[in-house]
Amino acid sequence: MKQYLIIGNGAAGLSAAEAIRQRDPQGRITIITNEPHLFYSRPGIAYLVLGEVSEKQLISRQASFYRENRLELLHAHVVELNLAQQTISLENGKRLAYDVLLLATGSTAVPASFPGGDLQGVLTFDTLNDAREVIKRGRKAKTAVVVGGGITALELAEGLRHQGAKTHLLQRGRRIWSRLFDEMESAIIEEQIRHEKIEIHYHENITEVVGKRGKVASVKLESGASLKCQVVGVAIGVRPNVGLVNGLPVNQDQGILVNPYLQSNVPTLFAAGDVAQVYDRWTQAYHLDILWPSAISEGRAAGHNMVEIANGRSPNLSYQKGTPFNAALLFGVHVTIMGRMGQQVDAGENVSHLSRGSSHVWTAPFTTRTQSAWDKKGPHSVRLVVANGRIVGALLMGNQALADPLRDLIEQEIDISEYEADLFRENGRLPEIILEIYQTKQSGE
Numbered sequence: 001m002k003q004y005l006i007i008g009n010g011a012a013g014l015s016a017a018e019a020i021r022q023r024d025p026q027g028r029i030t031i032i033t034n035e036p037h038l039f040y041s042r043p044g045i046a047y048l049v050l051g052e053v054s055e056k057q058l059i060s061r062q063a064s065f066y067r068e069n070r071l072e073l074l075h076a077h078v079v080e081l082n083l084a085q086q087t088i089s090l091e092n093g094k095r096l097a098y099d100v101l102l103l104a105t106g107s108t109a110v111p112a113s114f115p116g117g118d119l120q121g122v123l124t125f126d127t128l129n130d131a132r133e134v135i136k137r138g139r140k141a142k143t144a145v146v147v148g149g150g151i152t153a154l155e156l157a158e159g160l161r162h163q164g165a166k167t168h169l170l171q172r173g174r175r176i177w178s179r180l181f182d183e184m185e186s187a188i189i190e191e192q193i194r195h196e197k198i199e200i201h202y203h204e205n206i207t208e209v210v211g212k213r214g215k216v217a218s219v220k221l222e223s224g225a226s227l228k229c230q231v232v233g234v235a236i237g238v239r240p241n242v243g244l245v246n247g248l249p250v251n252q253d254q255g256i257l258v259n260p261y262l263q264s265n266v267p268t269l270f271a272a273g274d275v276a277q278v279y280d281r282w283t284q285a286y287h288l289d290i291l292w293p294s295a296i297s298e299g300r301a302a303g304h305n306m307v308e309i310a311n312g313r314s315p316n317l318s319y320q321k322g323t324p325f326n327a328a329l330l331f332g333v334h335v336t337i338m339g340r341m342g343q344q345v346d347a348g349e350n351v352s353h354l355s356r357g358s359s360h361v362w363t364a365p366f367t368t369r370t371q372s373a374w375d376k377k378g379p380h381s382v383r384l385v386v387a388n389g390r391i392v393g394a395l396l397m398g399n400q401a402l403a404d405p406l407r408d409l410i411e412q413e414i415d416i417s418e419y420e421a422d423l424f425r426e427n428g429r430l431p432e433i434i435l436e437i438y439q440t441k442q443s444g445e
């Protein structure tokens, strides 16, 4: 009987376990997690703090699921890998052997680097337990300060505001999420943020969190100002959890480098999800995706190939990285981002870390000339990025009717050159033209 070990009970780890069980009914599958929960939707914690879903709704796999699929779930912290002996060590000293190992350890928020970052009330937003803290502390706090430029900072600010705390949002750049949004898109979200009565401070950052009896009491800001507060939310990006392979002969860059089979340079070691750096066919480079659907697809492919390796065969299911896609709800506005946006980054934006719900592919620089078409109707907007007669990226705000057609046109690399002149005409017909291209393509004309 083969022993499959999976470190991580998130989207990648669980999808891999399911794929293994489908292909190997006998094998022993052990999933290890250092969180005290069953499988839950990690992106869903942003909705939990808004009161839109309950904890019960987030936990989408019950104990019976693990039992029925004979998945052994171990709540423990893995501290060491021994690649030569094919064992892992747990914090409690126990060792477990494996035939094939999957690292699906996810990523963790970059911790606050300013003094006072370890005070009680300084929060990050990675886990269900973090969400519980946001709710608990947000309810008690009179004032909260959130720092960060990406999607998690916005979600954290919205979550704290929802608990009743007066909330300040600090942005290093001169507008909202300038790493991805253009001026007009930032302005749309900014209006919504102000509507929620969250105070935005541009070109601002925390230099120190000042504490009283071990708890947050105020923050000192770069401008010299200071704000009294009881909670500080830090969302300045995430780092893949690669610590377990540090010092081992495993190829890594920002994440663990894997081949199209999700296999590392060590044949019995696979990686999937946030921790894996995967080849991207559009940019022809290895990138991180901190995205839920990517974690699921990678996990499935990894699980399939782990069975091959365990049985002495070659891996044979290659993972084709799809168009990185995210649909989020920011301050009541539906936002969908897909493909390559190649957005210019404002001076002052921290570009070294990726925020949750993001992909490196979105902001990877282009080598070819691109053009952007933009259309806005009331609170709805759509922006396309076109290169070499193909739509390569799109960002939708508000109305989402074009999300699936655009995803398909990007994914299939459909030649739209005959429509290009029309798309850029700025006569408000852009949505219609996209639908026309999509329908023509579907009917096979």
Ligand SMILES: Cc1cc2nc3c(=O)[nH]c(=O)nc-3n(C[C@H](O)[C@H](O)[C@H](O)COP(=O)(O)OP(=O)(O)OC[C@H]3O[C@@H](n4cnc5c(N)ncnc54)[C@H](O)[C@@H]3O)c2cc1C
Pocket (backbone or CB within 6 Å): 007, 008, 009, 010, 011, 012, 013, 032, 033, 034, 035, 042, 043, 044, 045, 046, 076, 077, 078, 079, 104, 105, 106, 107, 125, 126, 127, 152, 155, 241, 244, 272, 273, 274, 275, 289, 290, 291, 292, 293, 295, 325, 326, 327, 328, 356, 357, 358
């Ligand atoms: C607030 C928030 C909002 C998000 N929004 C979106 C979104 O809108 N769209 C989107 O696509 N994605 C979003 N994401 C990102 C998405 O959740 C992740 O990309 C996805 O969960 C990654 O799955 P994973 O399986 O790679 O890792 P994770 O889900 O992070 O799971 C990692 C697992 O590894 C375990 N682990 C790690 N180290 C050890 C160790 N040493 N020992 C034992 N266990 C260990 C952990 O316990 C955990 O079970 C969001 C994430 C957050 C937190």
